[in-house]
Amino acid sequence: MKTMETRKVAYAVVLVALGVVLAPYTSIPIGIARVNPTQHFVNVLAAVLLGPWYAVTVALVISIIRNALGVGTLLAFPGSMIGAFLAGYTYRIMRNVYGAAVAEIIGTGIVGSFVSVYLVAPVFIGRATELSVLMSSFLGSTIVGSVIAVAALKVLARAGYTTLVKREA
Numbered sequence: 001m002k003t004m005e006t007r008k009v010a011y012a013v014v015l016v017a018l019g020v021v022l023a024p025y026t027s028i029p030i031g032i033a034r035v036n037p038t039q040h041f042v043n044v045l046a047a048v049l050l051g052p053w054y055a056v057t058v059a060l061v062i063s064i065i066r067n068a069l070g071v072g073t074l075l076a077f078p079g080s081m082i083g084a085f086l087a088g089y090t091y092r093i094m095r096n097v098y099g100a101a102v103a104e105i106i107g108t109g110i111v112g113s114f115v116s117v118y119l120v121a122p123v124f125i126g127r128a129t130e131l132s133v134l135m136s137s138f139l140g141s142t143i144v145g146s147v148i149a150v151a152a153l154k155v156l157a158r159a160g161y162t163t164l165v166k167r168e169a
Contacts, residue, residue: 040145052088083108109139
């Protein structure tokens with residue numbers, strides 16, 4: 001049992017490193033947001049490989065580091081964390097990578113957009129923004145990242161990493 005937990009922590013650290021290292025190269029400024037498809041790629045991987053709580057933790061740590069490095073905004077928190085949780089929870093129930101990807105898209109693109117527009121932007125950033133602008137940018141970013149994650153998970157499954165990805169992937 002300790003070995004599995006240690007392995008999960010190691011995977012989480014690698015996913016955080018991947019999310020942080022790729023962030024400056026994939027961060028796209030759109031209005032007050034800086035969308036990052038890499039974040040959603042990592043969210044789906046963490047959701048499938050580690051589960052919902054590790055996925056949320058990975059998203060939180062990446063968001064903190066991205067903000068500290070200046071390649072993220074406060075909008076990274078609700079989008080990434082809500083999407084990661086929904087993806088992980090959906091994968092736990094369905095054992096389907098497509099379901100996890102769709103949950104990431106809904107969690108970030110729709111729920112995360114609403115939380116960002118109606119709570120984070122006006123309260124913490126002090127700027128109002130249009131829901132349609134933020135939602136379209138969040139959806140575009142999360143769709144790209146989620147599609148890449150599904151492809152990566154398929155490659156892992158075909159390569160025989162069935163201990164990481166269940167056969168249903």
